[in-house]
Amino acid sequence: MQNVLIVGAGQGGTAILKLFEQTDMINVQAVADINQLAPGIELAANKSINTYESYIDALNEPIDIIVETTGKEEVFNDLKNYKTRRSVLIPGTVAHVIYNLLNEKESLLDQLKKETDSRDLLLNSIHDGMIVIDLDHNITYVNEAAENILNLNRDEMVGHLVTEIISDSHLPNVMKTRKKELNQPLNLSNGKRIITTRIPLVTEQGELLGAFAVFKDITEVVELAEEITDLKNIQNMLEAIIQSSEEAISVVDEYGRGLLINPAYTKITGLKESEIIGKPATADISEGESMHMQVLETRRPVRGARMKVGPLKRDVLVNAAPILVDGVLKGSVAIIHDLSEIESLTSELKKARQIIRNLEAKYTFDDIIAQSTEMKLTLEQAKVGAKTPVTVLLRGESGTGKELIAHAIHNESDRKHYKFIRVNCASMEEEALEKALFGDETGPPEKQKGLFEEANNGSLFLDEIGDLSVDLQARVLHVLENQEIIRVGGRKPIPVNVRVIAATNVNLERAMMEKEFREDLFYRLNRLPIMIAPLRERTDDIEPLTQHLITKLNEDYGRNVKGVNVKALGILKEYDFPGNVRELENILGRAIISMEQNESYIKDKHLPSLRKHSFKDLDLFNEPVSTEVIPLQDALDEFEKQLILETLEKNNYIKSKTAKQLNISLRNLYYKMEKHNLGKDVQS
Numbered sequence: 001m002q003n004v005l006i007v008g009a010g011q012g013g014t015a016i017l018k019l020f021e022q023t024d025m026i027n028v029q030a031v032a033d034i035n036q037l038a039p040g041i042e043l044a045a046n047k048s049i050n051t052y053e054s055y056i057d058a059l060n061e062p063i064d065i066i067v068e069t070t071g072k073e074e075v076f077n078d079l080k081n082y083k084t085r086r087s088v089l090i091p092g093t094v095a096h097v098i099y100n101l102l103n104e105k106e107s108l109l110d111q112l113k114k115e116t117d118s119r120d121l122l123l124n125s126i127h128d129g130m131i132v133i134d135l136d137h138n139i140t141y142v143n144e145a146a147e148n149i150l151n152l153n154r155d156e157m158v159g160h161l162v163t164e165i166i167s168d169s170h171l172p173n174v175m176k177t178r179k180k181e182l183n184q185p186l187n188l189s190n191g192k193r194i195i196t197t198r199i200p201l202v203t204e205q206g207e208l209l210g211a212f213a214v215f216k217d218i219t220e221v222v223e224l225a226e227e228i229t230d231l232k233n234i235q236n237m238l239e240a241i242i243q244s245s246e247e248a249i250s251v252v253d254e255y256g257r258g259l260l261i262n263p264a265y266t267k268i269t270g271l272k273e274s275e276i277i278g279k280p281a282t283a284d285i286s287e288g289e290s291m292h293m294q295v296l297e298t299r300r301p302v303r304g305a306r307m308k309v310g311p312l313k314r315d316v317l318v319n320a321a322p323i324l325v326d327g328v329l330k331g332s333v334a335i336i337h338d339l340s341e342i343e344s345l346t347s348e349l350k351k352a353r354q355i356i357r358n359l360e361a362k363y364t365f366d367d368i369i370a371q372s373t374e375m376k377l378t379l380e381q382a383k384v385g386a387k388t389p390v391t392v393l394l395r396g397e398s399g400t401g402k403e404l405i406a407h408a409i410h411n412e413s414d415r416k417h418y419k420f421i422r423v424n425c426a427s428m429e430e431e432a433l434e435k436a437l438f439g440d441e442t443g444p445p446e447k448q449k450g451l452f453e454e455a456n457n458g459s460l461f462l463d464e465i466g467d468l469s470v471d472l473q474a475r476v477l478h479v480l481e482n483q484e485i486i487r488v489g490g491r492k493p494i495p496v497n498v499r500v501i502a503a504t505n506v507n508l509e510r511a512m513m514e515k516e517f518r519e520d521l522f523y524r525l526n527r528l529p530i531m532i533a534p535l536r537e538r539t540d541d542i543e544p545l546t547q548h549l550i551t552k553l554n555e556d557y558g559r560n561v562k563g564v565n566v567k568a569l570g571i572l573k574e575y576d577f578p579g580n581v582r583e584l585e586n587i588l589g590r591a592i593i594s595m596e597q598n599e600s601y602i603k604d605k606h607l608p609s610l611r612k613h614s615f616k617d618l619d620l621f622n623e624p625v626s627t628e629v630i631p632l633q634d635a636l637d638e639f640e641k642q643l644i645l646e647t648l649e650k651n652n653y654i655k656s657k658t659a660k661q662l663n664i665s666l667r668n669l670y671y672k673m674e675k676h677n678l679g680k681d682v683q684s
């Protein structure tokens with residue numbers, strides 16, 4: 001809204017007043033000379049400048065434009081700087097023309113043409129754009145502000161149809177209805193947004209002369225409003241994200257004072273907003289240094305700092321980073337992870353991995369290293385076996401790669417798109433294993449299927465088959481012969497189409513003699529026996545296997561070890577590897593851990609001490625007494641290892657018997673074998 005003060009309210013002043021009064025954007029006040037008071041003008045004043053000034057004082061708001069119509073330049077000159085932003089002197093003649101325009105029948109254009117300069121002085125002094133059209137909708141007049149807003153010269157507009165210039169113009173409509181339209185928004189084709197008031201030009205006698213529009217460019221205001229809305233939206237969104245995040249978040253300002261925390265933060269630390277906001281960054285720490293302060297001092301992020309927070313002294317892991325706006329430090333933001341949660345998630349992940357491992361065959365023949373003639377032969381046999389439906393029996397010591405080959409056989413066979421399921425026959429009690437393998441009709445419906453059914457059309461890998469009880473051996477034989485199972489507690493035979501791949505590190509022949517393994521099952525399984533030689537008998541594989549395992553370990557440990565040096569390789573080749581490839585992997589893993597970050601090759605100094613074993617001749621109680629003093633725990637460990645090995649051998653590597661004889665649980669035996677690198681992980 002612009003405040004216009006018209007000084008002198010004679011005929012000319014009254015005309016201008018009327019013209020302006022038609023637009024709501026201009027607030028017009030008129031001050032008249034008492035002698036020339038025109039009808040409708042209530043204010044009167046004498047000629048004194050003081051009177052005009054006191055009138056402006058009384059208005060109590062600044063004047064945008066003073067229009068002087070009295071023609072008294074001295075009054076105008078005195079007044080124009082008084083609380084006024086702009087002033088326009090309209091000679092009485094011009095004012096008179098405008099008066100005539102409204103009262104007589106001359107066209108606006110013709111009238112204004114006569115006094116072009118004065119007209120422009122008036123109309124250009126208005127910030128708002130102004131367009132006048134005649135009865136034919138042709139533009140007859142535009143002011144400077146309109147030129148700027150429309151980005152067109154006067155010459156490009158005057159004489160043209162208004163709809164050619166502003167396609168959505170409503171001025172023709174306003175002429176038709178003779179009704180003014182106030183403050184209407186309009187988008188121009190040049191991208192600007194305006195708010196416009198359209199007024200029909202009608203004489204007092206009711207004759208239509210044309211129409212005019214007064215409009216403001218509100219592009220910036222709208223854009224600003226939109227920007228503010230956008231910013232507000234982003235802010236709201238961020239706020240919602242932070243508040244609903246499962247990650248605990250805390251933000252401090254550049255001085256380390258608490259600015260923001262979220263509910264997850266309160267959940268972990270037990271600290272509420274009132275205890276943190278505005279308080280020093282150290283307020284939440286019960287043990288350790290403030291990472292926020294470190295970030296603010298160094299302007300560098302911190303990752304994975306462990307500390308204890310809050311009254312509950314929660315173990316947490318903190319990542320913190322500086323907040324920089326245009327390079328200026330504004331604060332620090334920290335994400336806090338609850339370690340107990342991470343630990344439980346890790347164990348969940350382990351369990352999930354375990355399950356997945358049982359369901360997918362990850363390895364193919366390409367993943368198996370075979371440089372030695374023995375291993376090449378083994379793989380050839382396995383590849384032939386893969387292409388036939390026959391049951392395969394993999395035989396070899398623990399850690400030689402039986403499971404790996406079982407995976408590869410499945411993946412090479414036409415069953416590869418179906419499941420590969422691994423069962424460790426030594427890891428479960430007989431009853432549980434029976435239900436797991438054949439299903440359990442007495443269980444809840446979703447748990448009734450056994451692994452033979454699960455593996456239908458695929459492969460079932462029966463690891464450690466030598467540990468299967470004689471009764472279960474009979475049931476397995478039944479499946480192999482009849483391709484059907486009967487669930488525990490059920491009667492109905494269910495047909496299954498499963499390829500069995502069995503594996504053992506047990507001397508099955510001896511077990512048969514001792515009536516611990518059924519002959520019929522043995523012959524059924526032994527149609528395609530595949531022997532895997534122990535690593536000590538295929539030293540040609542040691543070097544390529546070492547390289548292969550280092551690549552794998554690099555991925556696991558995030559290292560970049562390139563290989564082993566000659567001396568270390570010599571030591572490895574000399575060693576007899578009772579735990580076979582698994583033990584080699586273990587040794588290399590330990591070596592890598594003991595290496596400095598900048599070392600690229602495993603040297604002999606990195607290898608753990610590798611003692612030659614001679615299981616066969618081992619006499620545990622008559623070993624030569626060593627003169628070397630070794631720590632008690634090491635001695636006990638070594639003793640335990642040798643004892644287990646000895647007992648395993650005595651029991652033909654049947655772990656259930658070994659455990660019984662040692663008077664420890666099967667699980668405990670597995671645990672100890674793994675600890676001493678003597679066997680595979682205990683499956684649960």
Ligand SMILES: Nc1ncnc2c1ncn2[C@@H]1O[C@H](COP(=O)(O)OP(=O)(O)OP(=O)(O)O)[C@@H](O)[C@H]1O
Nearest residue numbers: 368369397398399400401402403404581582679680
């Ligand atoms: N030839 C090989 N090439 C690459 N990796 C191998 C090879 N042989 C064994 N491995 C690796 O050694 C480890 C032990 O292999 P695997 O589990 O197949 O042995 P296993 O004979 O089934 O052992 P167990 O009798 O204890 O069940 C695995 O990590 C496997 O990937």
